[in-house]
Amino acid sequence: MSTTKQQYRAELISGIRVLADFLERHPTLPVPHGLDVMAFPEPDASYATRCAEIDRIADAHNAELRDQDGHHTAHVSFGRVSYHLVAISDEARARHDALMSYLDSVALETATHADEQVNKPLDIPTADVYGRQCPCGALTDKGARLCRKCRSRGRWNRRKAPYRDEEEQW
Structure with a gap:
């Protein structure tokens, strides 16, 4: 055993004995x-x-x-x-390293941050701020008469209209 290992071992054993003596001299201290x-x-x-x-x-x-x-x-x-x-x-160390690599990937919210999110008012745009209301009830983009869904449905119906007439004839 090298001198540094012997010295380290002697210091560790001495520290354990000092800890035991310290705890014995102070019986009111909590112990593990x-x-x-x-x-x-x-x-x-x-x-x-x-x-x-x-x-x-x-x-x-x-x-x-x-x-x-x-x-x-x-x-x-x-x-x-x-x-x-x-x-x-080495395999067990690799498994542990792989598991610990995800440690910083999940961040839990603190209670104060979660409370702020719960008490924060919802930012829902109103018709006067966002645009006007479509006949279906949805809000429209500024300058548009219909919402995106109704405009898309209208385009679809116009594309299908010629075929619908042919089907009705048969």
């Missing part, structure tokens, strides 16, 4: 329901190598092994404190 410590062996190694390392450690310490959905784990409990060794396959 439990504590889960996760470790990932050799992140640069292959998935098979990481799984083999976890299996070796689990055998040596009677840890509970689990292999599910690309996560190979060993678990040791000390009451409400748990130690987990985890190896994640």
Whole structure:
């Protein structure tokens, strides 16, 4: 183990002991329901190598092994404190990355923005602002006598009119 890894390990263990002593000295402070410590062996190694390392450690310490959905784990409990060794396959990481790529695609409205939308009056054009009213009741474009739907229906009827006369003759 390199000096930096040994130093990091010593600092982490020391910090855990300091936390335990601090919580013991201050019994009125709230404590978490439990504590889960996760470790990932050799992140640069292959998935098979990481799984083999976890299996070796689990055998040596009677840890509970689990292999599910690309996560190979060993678990040791000390009451409400748990130690987990985890190896994640490249496929599981790719699935997670794909799922998280949609994270910014959905934006929920805040309550204040939704309230503003509910209380905002509808902007419905009136006949005097938009145009006048068609005989069918719809609003027309400015300068037009009929709405778009009635104009379209009129064009259709004019195109079909010559054929209608021929059908009636037969």
